[in-house]
Amino acid sequence: MIGHRFLKYEPQANGKTRFEQMLDIFTQLLNYSNGDAGEALEWMNQLDRQYHFTDDQYGMGDFIEDLKENGYLQENPANGEISITGKTEQTIRKRSLEEIFGKLKKSKQGNHQTFKPGQGDESNSDTRPFQFGDMLEQIDFTESIRNAQVNHGIESFRMQEDDLQIRESDFKTQTSTVLMIDISHSMILYGEDRITPAKKVAMALSELITTRYPKDTLDIVVFGNDAWSIEIKDLPYLQVGPYHTNTVAGLELAMDLLRRRKNPNKQIFMITDGKPTCLKIGGRYYKNSFGLDRKVLNRCMNLAAQCKKLKIPITTFMIAS
CATH class of the missing domain: 1.10.10 (Arc Repressor Mutant, subunit A)
Incomplete structure (x- = not known):
């Protein structure tokens, strides 16, 4: 039994x-x-x-x-x-967030798979006639020999350019990413630890991009009352400060960084716990932590609309208790 x-x-x-x-x-x-x-x-x-x-x-x-x-x-x-x-x-950066990379346009060759055919690493089942400029390793010799036999016969076998068939491959492209991290005081407000999960997401994403997609570019922006860039190696040591949430400054810096990147695939990941509460007007800070301030919100939405017009998607990771 x-x-x-x-x-x-x-x-x-x-x-x-x-x-x-x-x-x-x-x-x-x-x-x-x-x-x-x-x-x-x-x-x-x-x-x-x-x-x-x-x-x-x-x-x-x-x-x-x-x-x-x-x-x-x-x-x-x-x-x-x-x-x-x-x-x-x-x-401590290693995690998997690969599913967040979605639809991509064709640009320089990288590691993100697209549905666009081209000179890539992933072969597919589609074939087409040879064109000037195609690489020799793309030739499908089985189909090419078959065409030569059909076109010229077996007894007088010869192969010409018109007989050649090319095996299509999926083009892989590059992406420029800006990762925005909220370090305002609300990330630890009322005893709630939101900065730790925020750092985990940031470190996971940065590790994924640098190891799986080494041809991509990654910039990291932290924002509180102001916004500034940091290095990947600084992520484990990131701490919140006595700041409000100036999302506008973060988006402005992110867009400026992406403007310098030449490839067409650009995206912003933003890790935050709530609403924007701060603006910098000239040398003065405009702050309002009570409710949704129309002045702050409108500036923020205007930048989001600009990103949409420039085809820069913004993916938000909302850290909430």
Whole structure:
């Protein structure tokens, strides 16, 4: 008789070592500590006391040494302070958001698949007659030989240009992306942590673009009272400030950055938690956090309309509690 067999649960049964399991926890905590390795390790010690994920064979000291040996932590020889490395920054960026890349126009060759035929990497089943300028590796020799046999006969076999058939391939294109991140005070207001999921989305998206689509361009803009550009490596350390939400400044900078890009595929991703509340008029800030301010909203909608006219889609990730 076949029945159920119950065995003791082994944490390593999922294929991960103790170090890899603890590394997952460590990288998650780094999101909450804004990249502060010391604070993340202190939190791990507190969690360990409660959930006991270390034992006599593998303790926190072993984990810290493994982090250093594997290039995830570095220690300042002058003061002994520890910090994360570029390898750690990349590790906490890895996620999959590939489905957000949608309809694309034909431009320079890249890695985004389109429905436009051209000189690409993905072959399809369509063929067409040879045209001047086609590459030799695109020739479908089976169809070309068949045409030559039909046109000239088997006994006097010869192949001419008119016999050649070209195997179509799907063209891959490039995209220029600007990622906007809201760092206004509302991202942590009333004890709600919205900046951590915002950073996770930003790091996932940046990692996807830089690894899967290396020919693409990515600019990152943060906006509060003002807007400015940051580097990808700065994302884990991003913190909110005592700012209002000047979405207009963020969109203006994003559009200016995209204006300098030459390919036609341009898009904006915006990560925010709510409504725009601020404008900068000359050297003065106009602020209103109560309700939807018509003056602020109209400026914001005008920029959105300009983006639509320029065929620059804006995809918004709304971070809400």
